[in-house]
Amino acid sequence: MFKVENFAALDKIRESLQDKIFSIEGSQTGGEALKEEMSQEGFRAVYVSGDIQMAMVGANTWRGGYRKYSLDTASIKESFQPTSIEADSYLGYSMAVASTTYSPLTIIGAPRYEHTGVVWTVFNNIKRQEIHPYQPQTGEYFGAEVCAMGVDSDKRIDLILISSPMYTDHDGEGRVYVCELSHENVLCHFDTPASIVVLRGVVSDRGRFGSSLAVLPDINADTFNDLAVGAPLENDGQGSIYIFRGEGGRKINPTYSQRIAASEIQSGLKLFGISISQSSYDQSGDGLPDLAVGSKGKVVLLRSRPVVTMTATVSFNPTQIPTQNVNCSIPLASKANICFTMSKLSAINEAQAQVNFTLILDANRKIPNNRAWISKNVREKTGSLTLQLNNETCHNVDFIIEACPDDALNPLNNELRFTFGGLPSGTNLRPSLSPKVQTTSFHSIGFEISCGKDEECVDDLKVDFNFTSSSVVKVGIDELLNVTVFVENRGENSYNSRIILTYPIGLSYRKFTSLRGRIECNSLDSEDGVTRGKTDCSIDKPIFKSNSVAVFVVSYGHNTNSKLDRRIFMTANATSGNIKHIPSTELYKKKEIDVKYSIFITVESSLSYNNFTFGEKDLQKPLKQEIKVANVIRPLNFTVVIKVPVKLGDKDIWEDTSNFTILGCKKYKDEEPGDTDFVGKIKESKILDCTVATCRVFRCSTFMERNTDQTYRISANISSRWIEQIGLSSAKFRLTSTASLEYDNNQYIFYSTTFNNDPPVRKIEAEIEVFPKPDFTKEIIGGSLGGLAFLALLTAVLYKAGFFKSKYNDMIRESAEGGAGPGAGPGAEAVVPAEG
Ligand SMILES: [Ca+2]
Ligand SMILES: [Ca+2]
Ligand SMILES: [Ca+2]
Ligand SMILES: [Ca+2]
Incomplete structure (x- = not known):
């Protein structure tokens, strides 16, 4: 080991190494194997609670291994140099240590093992697992990088990432396997291909995706740590890095959330992403983590963008839709007040952004069944607002609502969508919107309800009818049979109240006459000669108020040639959209009348x-x-x-x-x-x-x-x-x-x-x-x-x-x-x- 305090010391080291050059050729054939002369101890180093663990890729004829030193005494605490592994396996080319409940688990890669690579796990200085590549390829360098990642905030390692940077696919080079750490076992599911999780880069001839791996702090403020993967050969050797998001359930989203190409940062960069700093400290002093990325001859410091969250509210004026409208042909004027508030998730004091929003009125209805409009045939309103951190910013939208809609029970469900675009402010970068923010939300406006404190309308309908002045249907004499219908709501407001009359085959609907209340009737005579005719009348649409009465006459025509039974009947049935009704026998009436045929x-x-x-x-x-x-x-x-x-x-x-x-x-x-x-x-x-x-x-x-x-x-x-x-x-x-x-x-x-x-x-x-x-x-x-x-x-x-x-x-x-x-x-x- 060499103690180095400045780069000038490297020259001395080089000189001293030159003095110690020995015959490599001789060592292979002469029976004298290399032990630790070229062990390259320190090729990888991991700090493990007071100790330092250093990989030695060149030990024992490049079989490799690691040693663990006490930082206090510089004494060797453990040494792992397996002789069972083939020479030239390069065990220790990569190394990660995952804390487990009992003792640390070392994950160590040997990417030249059998020309494909292998990853071992070592527990208590004993090999525990051998992880062989999935669909091995010669030269894929399986295990060239390994990484232990805690996704959630419980400080326990959840995932082990293993890269094969030279694995070639039809559309790219390099991949990273996402394996789970379960107790002391690394589960890659290579025996069940459907369960394998693989990270990949964009389509490219060469990429070396996975040449570097680094666990990032949570940079999008969703509480899950994120992952950076380097692909230094992408774009003809310019290189790029990828960000993958950690997810709930100790997972990682295999679709990258961001790709940063070298060309976006500076022209002329080469091998960008060949290495990524394992710790993302805040170098810029803005309170947000920064990421150091190595390239040929340059280190690039990437700042992470502040993450903000957004609340969108919509309030309506009037707050409820009036239901007792005298004139149903005049739509109701209404206002929507749309407000956005941006608040910080990252530690920042200012931020600026633009939102573009779209309000869609009564969005659950298909046009033209929607009950509200901005203007004729238009029910969408778009707008744009510039937001400052923590300042509620609002926009008013005028619209109209149908005065007496069929459905006054179900509220208008209005959809608000927005897109977010961060703007730079002060020294802060453009903020990005937390992925947890729903950019589509629904804001309903309900119809006026006046049904007591329980806000539940229980109606009590009563229907009755008679044949007006007729005691008998005189076929060939009278031309109309007039049915006078009486409806009464003795309970609370009744929604979408209807009277459905049925009438015999041979009668044909002619007209309705409202004597009291707002009545609309539609009727369908028997078409098939089997089903009875049906007249459907709405009563005081949309709300038949408490304690009100409606009376109307429905006229049915017949003529000399009408064929009716000797005695016919009609039925009347009262229905409403209310969920609760007073149970009543008066919702249904059936009455009969004699039929006589004219003679002369x-x-x-x-x-x-x-x-x-x-x-x-x-x-x-x-x-x-x-x-x-x-x-x-x-x-x-x-x-x-x-x-x-x-x-x-x-x-x-x-x-x-x-x-x-x-x-x-x-x-x-x-x-x-x-x-x-x-x-x-x-x-x-x-x-x-x-x-x-x-x-x-x-x-x-x-x-x-x-x-x-x-x-x-x-x-x-x-x-x-x-x-x-x-x-x-x-x-x-x-x-x-x-x-x-x-x-x-x-x-x-x-x-x-x-x-x-x-x-x-x-x-x-x-x-x-x-x-x-x-x-x-x-x-x-x-x-x-x-x-x-x-x-x-x-x-x-x-x-x-x-x-x-x-x-x-x-x-x-x-x-x-x-x-x-x-x-x-x-x-x-x-x-x-x-x-x-
Ligand atoms: Ca965890
Ligand atoms: Ca995250
Ligand atoms: Ca920073
Ligand atoms: Ca009530």
Whole structure:
């Protein structure tokens, strides 16, 4: 050993070494092996708690080894010079010592072992492990550098790094294996390739990546120590160094965080990174660690940049989104105040940086479903701020929020992103942002909630409905079925409250009318003929307030040809977006209503005329009347009931009353008149009908298709016998039969534009004139008032034109107005007889 105090001493040492040159050639062949003559003790040196351990790569014919000296006494405490290793292995070319629980573990590289290299671990002066290279390559120099690294702050060694600087890959030269230290064992996982962690440099022909290794203090202020790796041959021998970050879990991130090329520092540097200082002291006096990197003829001192952290806040004004907005078409003006504060992680007093930020409103929604905008179709706002250390710097952003959004339950989640760019200030370098800082954050603004201290809204909805004024669906008469819906919230605010109505196939949605509250309805009629139609109505969107009521009418259309069940039902279901509801049975209602189909049957008849001479008792005259029945709207079974006066008092009206029949009809019964004082009544009214006479009731049952007709005929001889008992010698009587209709009232309803849908009772009249007996024979001009007088032209038109809903009402109305009209007779008549 030589004690050296200045570089001039080296010359003396060289001279003294020249004196001691011995024959190297002779030593190889002559049997005299080199022992420690060229041991190069001190090739590596490691301080181990009061002792110094020095590697001796040239000992024992370049087998190598190490010795440990006490620093106090300079005495040898341990010597490790294995003879088992091959000559020229260069054991001790690299060395690291890792403290373990018991005693230090020495990791020592022999990069020329079997031309590939090996790493030994030595524990208590005994070899413990031999680590052979993974996929060995001749000349790779496995173990040329070894390094023990504590990643976290517990002061215990976590990783052992082993480099192979001359391992060649298709894309580079040199690699560093990251092995774990577990108790006294170094685990490189070379037998399970998936678990091997390898550090590499950039793609380059030659790099010698791993020629130097140095554990750095935590230079990015994430509490984990970092690693520097030199690659001195990169860029045609200019060289570079790499920084790898330590990570939680005693790991190292195999993707380098920084590469510093020699050219970035100074032009002309060669072999930059050939060595890296093992201790990073603060040489610049800024409180931050510096890194000394060796190059050919120069040492470069690299300063580490200060590390800062950043907090970003966004506050909103108003702080909550108002929910009771009268006009939903006016968006709500809002402000966001974005603030950044930069604070130090490294020991510095000043720093400056620029942040570029982007605020994205309601970022969780896809456009155009977002509920907030900066301006039309724009929901992003970018900006830039210059920050000083510890000074909060803010920026205001104006934006607008949809006034009554569908979703007023989930807050707007606004995203803030920023990029950081450090600026130099004073003597300080540009700060860098701690990698722990999240550069994307979410800042939500919620909707106003007023649901008590628990801030939880528990609603209590009640729904009910009715069919407005309808007790029955009149298909072919009414065109709309109006459903009046009542909704009440007896609980706390209800969000996104909806009423969902279902309605039968055959009805089609027409419109909704809001009577109270803000209602919006959408509806979908049954499309497949299987699923019921569905109307979805929002109530006071977005919030149906506590103790409020909404009323609205939904109208469904139907027409003559609609096919509905005999009895249909509708349902109403109340829902809301609230998480909690008062359990209630009133969220659902189902109601039924009967359906009747319109029918329209016309009865028209002829007016016949006969005359008699008063006092001639046994005259008879033929009388013919036609009753034409036409079915207009739809096919059905029905019965025409015809009542014909047959007896007045005890006198027959017809020549052969007992055989009086109508073809196609069945004689049902004879009905006595309610009034026995027929003489007085007829004298006054001249009407001979079933109120004064015994009437025969005929029932004519038939099935008729739509737009067909059928004619019933009264054909018999009328007798003069009944005339005398009235006592009028000169009069015009009206012999009045009636025709009425019977059908299934549960299924059918008679078409009428009036409120009353009773079918008409049709009068069938015959005029019978009585003349006094003349004193002399006079020519009697027979009236020709009789004959057939049809007035059912309209009906005929109807027949021909077919049935069209829109024209139908008008036609019927004209028909009714032109005739007896409601209340003018025993019933509203569909068709009016002609006046004779
Ligand atoms: Ca540790
Ligand atoms: Ca770190
Ligand atoms: Ca410094
Ligand atoms: Ca509450």
